[in-house]
Amino acid sequence: MSDYAAIEKEARIFTEECVTNNRVDPALFAKYNIKRGLRDQDGKGVLAGITNISRIDAFEERDGKQVPCDGKLWYRGYNVYDLIRGLRGKRYAFEEAAYLLLLGDLPNEQQLESFKECLAKCRDLPTNFVRDVIMKAPSKDLMNSLTRSVLTLASYDDDIGKSDLQTQLEQCIKLISVFPMLAVYGYHAYHYYECDGSMYIHRPRPELSTAENLLQMLRPDRQYTDLEAHVLDIALLLHMEHGGGNNSTFTTRVVTSSGSDTYSVIAAALSSLKGPKHGGANIKVMHMMDDVRAHVADPTDEDAMRDYLRKIVDRQAFDQKGLIYGMGHAVYSLSDPRAVVFKNFVHQLADAKGRDRDFEYYNTIERLAPQVIAEKRHIYKGVSANVDFYSGFVYDMLGIPVELYTPIFAVARIVGWSAHRMEELVNMDKIIRPAYQSIMVPREYVPLQDR
Numbered sequence: 001m002s003d004y005a006a007i008e009k010e011a012r013i014f015t016e017e018c019v020t021n022n023r024v025d026p027a028l029f030a031k032y033n034i035k036r037g038l039r040d041q042d043g044k045g046v047l048a049g050i051t052n053i054s055r056i057d058a059f060e061e062r063d064g065k066q067v068p069c070d071g072k073l074w075y076r077g078y079n080v081y082d083l084i085r086g087l088r089g090k091r092y093a094f095e096e097a098a099y100l101l102l103l104g105d106l107p108n109e110q111q112l113e114s115f116k117e118c119l120a121k122c123r124d125l126p127t128n129f130v131r132d133v134i135m136k137a138p139s140k141d142l143m144n145s146l147t148r149s150v151l152t153l154a155s156y157d158d159d160i161g162k163s164d165l166q167t168q169l170e171q172c173i174k175l176i177s178v179f180p181m182l183a184v185y186g187y188h189a190y191h192y193y194e195c196d197g198s199m200y201i202h203r204p205r206p207e208l209s210t211a212e213n214l215l216q217m218l219r220p221d222r223q224y225t226d227l228e229a230h231v232l233d234i235a236l237l238l239h240m241e242h243g244g245g246n247n248s249t250f251t252t253r254v255v256t257s258s259g260s261d262t263y264s265v266i267a268a269a270l271s272s273l274k275g276p277k278h279g280g281a282n283i284k285v286m287h288m289m290d291d292v293r294a295h296v297a298d299p300t301d302e303d304a305m306r307d308y309l310r311k312i313v314d315r316q317a318f319d320q321k322g323l324i325y326g327m328g329h330a331v332y333s334l335s336d337p338r339a340v341v342f343k344n345f346v347h348q349l350a351d352a353k354g355r356d357r358d359f360e361y362y363n364t365i366e367r368l369a370p371q372v373i374a375e376k377r378h379i380y381k382g383v384s385a386n387v388d389f390y391s392g393f394v395y396d397m398l399g400i401p402v403e404l405y406t407p408i409f410a411v412a413r414i415v416g417w418s419a420h421r422m423e424e425l426v427n428m429d430k431i432i433r434p435a436y437q438s439i440m441v442p443r444e445y446v447p448l449q450d451r
């Protein structure tokens, strides 16, 4: 559907007027000490709250000075690397980490079993929901489908009007449980109606982990290997939480603070996450890599690669937004620990899957992009590969379709959003309402015939 042709001429004129009248003199941002992106000049975020859910380290103290360091990510006091090591390649991480993030402590065996049972019991959709909601108006944009499903689920919830903490937690657990179904079924509907593929709707199995269920619901034959399920599980672990300030979690806290319901809060968070500067970057990276492959024939030709990356940053190539997707981060400086883990998986998988040449492309871009960005932009803490740089490559090698990359991020991040919603509800009872410096000047009203 595109009816915009009918209004195109007028819209061009309106746009010009809109842009001209909205321009703010850049000097005023400095004059009023406005922090662009709510960040200080040195990149530190403006403090907006307190959280005990996670911590991100990107700087360390050396000789009394804060200097950039390799990134570290902590969930409830535990380094995520230790959480991964603690699994010893045997247990699945997602359910245990969800318990940790949501309830605040690592579960013992019995607590973990009862939490997993809860998730399994909740992994169920209302009668005909797949047919009536998910299969209606299927879209390549699975984040929109997911958001629509979440908002529609609200109308099936008899407790929607309740505001007590137990109801909010129950709703969060319910949504965490059904997210894999909403995402995968959304993909199947799109694949069937838009790509002439076949449709199969496999039910989740209560005895399986979230990662295993994702894979068995996705694949026609329901088959997956242990390695595939464990790689996906760790990918989920790495995406679950990232402090209160990341765009979608801050959205969660902002919308929660207005007193809105769980479904609306999660829909808002999804709308933030899909943005290409946030979680949507994992899909953008894949499209960008296709574009680079089409323009740079040899991944080891550093001059050609550097030239093409310069074109991307100069807005002359790819989507002309001036961004090398998968690179840079608002907080991390020298490295993002999640990208380090993903790169490790790439090492393990690329060779076995005959994807060494693709790996060369990633490798060269990871090395050159920070230099190219530094030539063109103001860098104060370093730019390095972020979580979205290698994740898509790993998913691709697991046979996961690209449309599902950001929804998979959401399947994990809803746990962090839920934890922050609960932390906001337990501790704060104040609507979040920052200020904007107004530069508007009052004007005398002009009657229509005199304008």
Ligand SMILES: CC(=O)SCCNC(=O)CCNC(=O)[C@H](O)C(C)(C)COP(=O)(O)OP(=O)(O)OC[C@H]1O[C@@H](n2cnc3c(N)ncnc32)[C@H](O)[C@@H]1OP(=O)(O)O
Pocket (backbone or CB within 6 Å): 037, 043, 276, 277, 278, 279, 281, 313, 322, 323, 324, 325, 326, 327, 328, 329, 330, 331, 373, 377, 378, 379, 380, 381, 382, 383, 386, 387, 388
């Ligand atoms: C899960 C996640 O959300 S991880 C991030 C996923 N997003 C992406 O991969 C998209 C590409 N990256 C980016 O757009 C940015 O790095 C962001 C949005 C993640 C962080 O941006 P910022 O907070 O502005 O980062 P930072 O302050 O370190 O940037 C310094 C300068 O480098 C630029 N820069 C940072 N990363 C990039 C990039 N990948 N490509 C081009 N320029 C970049 C910034 O625009 C900024 O320039 P400016 O101040 O002259 O406008």
Ligand SMILES: O=C([O-])CC(=O)C(=O)O
Pocket (backbone or CB within 6 Å): 241, 242, 243, 245, 246, 247, 329, 330, 331, 387
């Ligand atoms: O912290 C951020 O700004 C973005 C990010 O990496 C995430 O949300 O995982």
